Structures are given as C-alpha cells and as structure tokens.
Amino acid sequence: MTSSTDPFSASIIPFEVPEQMRAFAEKGVSQARDSYAKFKDAAETHNGTIEAVFTTASKGASAYNAKLMEFFKANTTSSLDFAQELVGVKTPAAAMELWTAQAKKQYETFTAQAKELAELGQKVATETVEPIKASASKFYKPAA
Numbered sequence: 001m002t003s004s005t006d007p008f009s010a011s012i013i014p015f016e017v018p019e020q021m022r023a024f025a026e027k028g029v030s031q032a033r034d035s036y037a038k039f040k041d042a043a044e045t046h047n048g049t050i051e052a053v054f055t056t057a058s059k060g061a062s063a064y065n066a067k068l069m070e071f072f073k074a075n076t077t078s079s080l081d082f083a084q085e086l087v088g089v090k091t092p093a094a095a096m097e098l099w100t101a102q103a104k105k106q107y108e109t110f111t112a113q114a115k116e117l118a119e120l121g122q123k124v125a126t127e128t129v130e131p132i133k134a135s136a137s138k139f140y141k142p143a144a
Helices: 019-087 092-139
Strands: none
C-alpha cells in the first residue's frame, strides 16, 4: 500500500545530484582506484623483491658454507699429512725443517683462503642487494 504522501517517494522529494557533484564524485572514485592499483602493484613488487633477496641470500649462504667445508677438509688433510710426515722424521733438524715448511705453507694457505672467503662474502652481499636496488630504481627514478 503506497501513499502519495510517502516522504521517500521521488514524486514528493525530487533528488538530483548536480552535474558538478557527480563529476567530483566520479573523479574521486577514479583517483581512489588508481591509488589502489598503484599500491597493489608496489606491494606485489615488494613481495617479489623480498623473495628474491631471501633466495639469493640462501644460495649465497650455501655457497659460503660449502667453501668453508672445502677449506676445512683441505686443512684437515694437510694437517694429517704433516703429522704422518713428522712421525717418519729421523733427526731433530729434519723435524725442524719440516715444521718450518708446514708453518709457511699453512700461513700461505690460510691467507689465500681468507682472501677467497672475503671475495665470496662480497659477491654474496652484492648479489643479495641487487633485487632491492632493481626494485628501488623502479619507484625512485632520478629527476631529469
């Protein structure tokens, strides 16, 4: 049962949105959609960047650990070989000569290994940061 005196009836209260208000509202909605799309793209890119960083860091840590194990094995083998040679020495002079040669060899080996680990660490760090740099360059382009 509808009455002609219904206050919500369009015939009683004509309600029209002025064109300027409608254009303003549509512009606001359009800007909100654009902002959301940009935010969504940035969030998706950020997630991809984080995944790339962790993947690269994980691979780098594995390579670094593998290199450490390689060095540990080589150094252990060298020490065992030295001990075996030392047992076979007949004179104190020969033992001293062997000991001196081993110390020099060990120093050179440790120096080379430390240099190699430092280079590997630098490479891993650089590769790990690369996805962050690439992502940042998309969002923060220098002013021309």
